[in-house]
Amino acid sequence: MTAALLIVDVQTALCQGRYETHDRAATVDRINAVSAAWRTAGRPVVLVQHEEPGGEFARGGPDWQLWRELLIAPEDLRSGKTVRNAFAGTALHAQLQALGVDSVVVCGMQSEFCVNSTARGALALGYAVTVVADGHTTLDADGRTAGEITAGINAGLAELSGVRLAEAAALAH
Numbered sequence: 001m002t003a004a005l006l007i008v009d010v011q012t013a014l015c016q017g018r019y020e021t022h023d024r025a026a027t028v029d030r031i032n033a034v035s036a037a038w039r040t041a042g043r044p045v046v047l048v049q050h051e052e053p054g055g056e057f058a059r060g061g062p063d064w065q066l067w068r069e070l071l072i073a074p075e076d077l078r079s080g081k082t083v084r085n086a087f088a089g090t091a092l093h094a095q096l097q098a099l100g101v102d103s104v105v106v107c108g109m110q111s112e113f114c115v116n117s118t119a120r121g122a123l124a125l126g127y128a129v130t131v132v133a134d135g136h137t138t139l140d141a142d143g144r145t146a147g148e149i150t151a152g153i154n155a156g157l158a159e160l161s162g163v164r165l166a167e168a169a170a171l172a173h
Contacts, residue, residue, distance in 0.1 A: 001128065004044040004101045005035055008086060008108030008118050008136075010070045011049055013056035013063035021109050021137040022146030025069070030135045030168035031107050032071045037172040039073055044099055046077040048086045050114065084117035093125055103128035105171060107135030111150040116157065123162050131157050133165040 010028060014021050021027070035045050047066060056063040059080070066072060079092045087093050096104070104127045106119045115136040122129050133154050138146045157163045 001103045002043075002100045003103040003105055003130075004046055004096055004099065005038045005105045006046050006048060006086060006107070006118060006122075007031055007035060007070070008048045008106065008114050009050045009110065010047075010067050010108050011057070011063065012065050012067055014109045015067040015069075017063075019056065019139065021139055022150075023137055027109075027135060027137040028067060028069050030132070030172075032069075033172035034105070034107065034132060034135060034168050035071055038105075039075070044077060044096075044101065045073070045075075046079055046092065046095070047072060048079045048081060048092075048108070048114075048118070051080050051082060081114075084114045085121035086114065086118040087121040087125060096127075101127070103130070105130045105132060105166075107132035107168075109136065110138040111136045111146075111153045112138055112141075116153050119157055119163060120160075123160060127162075129157075129160075129163045130166050130171070131163060132168050132171060135168045 050057050051059040104122045119129050138149050140146050158165050
């Protein structure tokens with residue numbers, strides 16, 4: 001199996017200020033550990049960035065930028081998106097197919113939105129999907145804590161055939 005790591009929306013808008021995600025620093029550290037191991041092994045790393053006209057996610061704006069503590073490398077692939085699913089309306093699937101990728105590992109922000117949608121989108125396209133169980137986060141919302149939301153997303157994804165959960169430490173070997 002050829003696997004790619006998809007790092008979804010680890011952008012400044014979700015890492016500081018009013019939309020700062022829960023446990024951001026530790027989550028980014030875990031993502032960095034996985035991505036470092038991935039690069040050392042010569043596996044593809046894809047940095048996905050959400051964009052919307054105006055507001056925090058305006059392409060090129062300061063909040064649209066990848067978070068300053070996220071480790072990136074020149075060989076990392078980039079993919080922009082305008083909806084929650086990183087595969088919808090983008091060239092990501094074609095990029096991965098050209099590399100012979102048949103499985104993806106998904107991590108990033110926000111759990112219930114883009115991480116969940118991207119994992120499900122990958123599954124629908126036939127990829128084997130691993131979600132970094134402790135490598136995604138979100139904000140408190142709708143009377144639930146970010147931890148409750150993330151745990152709920154993990155539980156829902158784990159019920160899907162073709163999706164597995166793994167801790168960052170297990171993937172950063």
